[in-house]
Amino acid sequence: MNMSNKGKILIVKLNDRLLSMLIRDNRIRSIEVQKQSEYAVGNIYIGKVRNISENIGAAFVNLGQNYLTFLPLAESRHAIVTNRVYDGKLKAEDEILVQIVKEPMKTKQAGVTANLSLSGNYVVVKANGGRMAPIQVSSKLSRKQRNRFTALEALQEIGKHCQIVVRTNAGGLEDETPLVEEAAGLAKELAHIMQIADKRTCYSCLHTAAPDYVRFIQNAYTTEYDEIVTDLPEVYRILQEKLPKMRLFVPIRLYEDALLPLYKLYAVASRLQELLDRKVWLKSGGYLVIEPTEALISIDVNTGKCERGHNKEETTFKINREAAEMIALQLRARNLSGMILVDFINMKDKERERQLIEYMRSLLQKDSIPADVVDMTGLGLMEITRKKVRPSLAEQMRQI
Numbered sequence: 001m002n003m004s005n006k007g008k009i010l011i012v013k014l015n016d017r018l019l020s021m022l023i024r025d026n027r028i029r030s031i032e033v034q035k036q037s038e039y040a041v042g043n044i045y046i047g048k049v050r051n052i053s054e055n056i057g058a059a060f061v062n063l064g065q066n067y068l069t070f071l072p073l074a075e076s077r078h079a080i081v082t083n084r085v086y087d088g089k090l091k092a093e094d095e096i097l098v099q100i101v102k103e104p105m106k107t108k109q110a111g112v113t114a115n116l117s118l119s120g121n122y123v124v125v126k127a128n129g130g131r132m133a134p135i136q137v138s139s140k141l142s143r144k145q146r147n148r149f150t151a152l153e154a155l156q157e158i159g160k161h162c163q164i165v166v167r168t169n170a171g172g173l174e175d176e177t178p179l180v181e182e183a184a185g186l187a188k189e190l191a192h193i194m195q196i197a198d199k200r201t202c203y204s205c206l207h208t209a210a211p212d213y214v215r216f217i218q219n220a221y222t223t224e225y226d227e228i229v230t231d232l233p234e235v236y237r238i239l240q241e242k243l244p245k246m247r248l249f250v251p252i253r254l255y256e257d258a259l260l261p262l263y264k265l266y267a268v269a270s271r272l273q274e275l276l277d278r279k280v281w282l283k284s285g286g287y288l289v290i291e292p293t294e295a296l297i298s299i300d301v302n303t304g305k306c307e308r309g310h311n312k313e314e315t316t317f318k319i320n321r322e323a324a325e326m327i328a329l330q331l332r333a334r335n336l337s338g339m340i341l342v343d344f345i346n347m348k349d350k351e352r353e354r355q356l357i358e359y360m361r362s363l364l365q366k367d368s369i370p371a372d373v374v375d376m377t378g379l380g381l382m383e384i385t386r387k388k389v390r391p392s393l394a395e396q397m398r399q400i
Contacts, residue, residue, distance in 0.1 A: 042209025
């Protein structure tokens with residue numbers, strides 16, 4: 001099989017599940033399962049406040065059909081309330097413009113915000129209601145790139161009416177025209193949504209997010225793949241229509257070999273099973289044991305079949321570095337989030353321990369979802385946090 005260094009995005013069906021995945025170096029790097037709910041992340045609604053819970057600083061907002069969502073009051077200061085003059089304090093029965101930002105997880109409702117935004121391939125445009133700088137740039141870009149984008153006069157002009165966040169993908173642009181055009185289009189669309197809100201009835205959906213697989217492509221770094229492949233004609237048609245509008249010019253291929261389905265060609269079922277197993281083998285012969293629990297995720301690093309040799313401390317450090325690389329990959333691919341405790345193989349050398357922490361931190365910075373090393377606990381466990389955005393892969397598979 002010809003696998004390029006950059007990898008591919010595959011969109012396939014497996015057992016009636018629509019899967020979007022980034023495959024690189026023969027491994028699934030990230031994967032998302034298409035949800036069936038009409039209340040998708042990114043959708044914007046006029047919801048009705050059912051009640052306010054001051055003790056937890058939140059409002060519960062009904063989006064219709066008794067679909068209850070959780071709105072932190074801190075994210076409602078600049079809300080658009082359509083049935084009265086807003087005085088900065090939400091009340092029950094208020095009709096408010098909200099956007100879904102988090103899927104429901106386990107017993108928790110979906111999360112919404114009154115700080116509206118629209119995402120593109122190169123920028124995110126936010127309603128201008130806070131004190132942030134009008135133009136922000138991804139911290140993953142260099143200082144030179146950040147200065148380049150914040151100095152763009154055309155972007156500054158758009159930023160007078162909204163807030164603009166330049167995404168990591170913009171770093172690969174030689175010409176800023178696509179970025180400026182995208183920002184202008186999204187700003188215009190967001191302004192239109194806010195202008196028509198008071199003319200629409202409660203529970204109306206004012207903006208429908210793109211299908212999950214389109215957003216998956218949008219959120220993937222263009223440096224990681226050079227082709228999108230699907231064997232689903234309708235998905236192929238939608239991508240051909242939407243990606244040029246997103247100013248994302250990546251080859252899209254419709255796979256049409258009926259004798260060998262795409263999911264079999266790329267062994268999707270076995271790759272998926274690897275991401276659901278507790279044990280993950282390392283090339284050195286060591287292995288990880290990944291145990292998600294209700295409160296946290298524990299990862300144990302074991303030497304397994306690995307021979308440590310004469311210089312045990314050096315060999316241990318190498319196994320721990322290899323384990324760190326695999327842990328960063330597994331957190332992203334399995335979408336594990338929250339508090340993560342890693343029990344690396346014990347090292348006596350404190351300098352090696354510090355180097356391992358810094359290496360793990362550098363690996364996590366490449367994740368599109370915020371993740372970082374907190375520190376080593378008193379018991380020698382590395383504490384990692386990763387932002388909860390959507391359910392883990394195992395939960396997504398169970399929900400369908």
